[in-house]
Amino acid sequence: MPFANIKMPQAALSKAQKEDLIHRTTAMFVDFFGEGVRPYTMVLVEEVADGGYGRADEVFVVPEAYRAKE
Template sequence: MPFVNIKTPQGALSTAQKEEIIHKTTDMLVEYFSEAARPHTMVLIEEVLDGGYGRADEVFILPDEYRAKE
């Protein structure tokens, strides 16, 4: 069973964008593992709260201009 875990800042993706990522990721994995993998493929999109991660020793807060417009 292929399993993909994607972490993204909370609010960065709309519901439609998440659906598209799930479908495209599943299609990509089916190319490698065959169509038999489709019903067993798990794509998990986890949203990380602002301030819950950092880069280069700096706590990250998603700027408003990068937040998804639902």
């Protein structure tokens, strides 16, 4: 079963954008493995709360201007 776990900042994508991401990721697996994997493909979009992630000792918070507009 193909499985993708996509982690991103909370509120970075709208519901429609997350749905599109799931559809495109599923299509990518189908293109790679064949149509038979579609029913078994799992795509998990996890939102990480502000301040719950970072890089190079810097904690990230998404600025309001970059938050998804539902």
